[in-house]
Amino acid sequence: MTEQKNVYETRIRFKFCKKDEFKYLSHLDISRIMSRALRRAELEIKYSQGYNPKPKIGFSPPTPLGVESMAEYADVLLDGDIDASELKKKLNLELKPQMLISETKTITEKTENLMNATAIVQYGFELYMYSSGNKDMFKKFYAGLKEDLITNSDFSRSIFDLKITPLKGTLDIILLKLLGYAKIFKEENNEIFKFNSFQEFFENWLNQYCLNIKDVKKEEIFIMSGGVLKTPMEII
Incomplete structure (x- = not known):
C-alpha cells in the first residue's frame, strides 16, 4: 500500500515594505531573501517540477532601484493548512525591520497573479x-x-x-x-x-x-x- 501524500496547500498574498538601505536591493535579491526567510520560519514552500525547481512565489512588478516602497506584494504557495496571520507572525521574526510584512490574506488558485494584474x-x-x-x-x-x-x-x-x-x-x-x-x-x-x-x-x-x-x-x-x-x- 502506497503512502498517501498531503495534497492540501495554501496560497497567501502578503504586503511588505522595502525601506532605508533595502531600497537598493534588486528584484532578485528580494526574491532570495524571502525564500530564505520562509525556510528559516519552517514554512514549507512548494517548488516547481523539473530539473531546476524554483520556489512558487510570485511578486508584484519591481520597484525602481533607490526608491523606497511601502507597497511590495507577493503570492506564495505553501504545503499544508497555514493561516495567513501565522505566516505574517513567523516570517516577520526572520525579516529585517526594513522589510517587514504589514498585511496578509489567503487567496485561491483563481486569483490573478500580481505581475499581470x-x-x-x-x-x-x-x-x-x-x-x-x-x-x-x-x-x-x-x-x-x-x-x-x-x-x-x-x-x-x-x-x-x-x-x-x-x-x-x-x-x-x-x-x-x-x-x-x-x-x-x-x-x-x-x-x-x-x-x-x-x-x-x-x-x-x-x-x-x-x-x-x-x-x-x-x-x-x-x-x-x-x-x-x-x-x-x-x-x-
Whole structure:
C-alpha cells in the first residue's frame, strides 16, 4: 500500500515594505531573501517540477532601484493548512525591520497573479521649494503641472492621475501623488509609465519653479476592477 501524500496547500498574498538601505536591493535579491526567510520560519514552500525547481512565489512588478516602497506584494504557495496571520507572525521574526510584512490574506488558485494584474502604480513625491513661501511660484507650478505634464509632455499618456497639496502649515513643502500606468489598456490609448525617465525629466523641469525632489516613495499599487481601482488586498 502506497503512502498517501498531503495534497492540501495554501496560497497567501502578503504586503511588505522595502525601506532605508533595502531600497537598493534588486528584484532578485528580494526574491532570495524571502525564500530564505520562509525556510528559516519552517514554512514549507512548494517548488516547481523539473530539473531546476524554483520556489512558487510570485511578486508584484519591481520597484525602481533607490526608491523606497511601502507597497511590495507577493503570492506564495505553501504545503499544508497555514493561516495567513501565522505566516505574517513567523516570517516577520526572520525579516529585517526594513522589510517587514504589514498585511496578509489567503487567496485561491483563481486569483490573478500580481505581475499581470497590476494596472496602476502610485508614487509619492515630497517637493521642497527653496524660494521660501512664494505663493506666486506655487500657482505657476500648479498651472505648469497641468499644462506641461498632464497635457503636453512625453509622459502625458503614461500618467493616470496627478494630485498635489501643500504640506499643512507651510508652502515650502509640496506633496505630489502620481499614478502611472503599469499596463496597456487599448481603450485608453495609454503608455507604460517609466519612472526613471520621468524622474530625470521632472528634476530638471522643477528647477524653473525653485523646487527640488526631497523624497520619493512607492506608496501603493492598484488593480482595475470594473472600472474601479482596488489594492491587491481589496480585490480578494
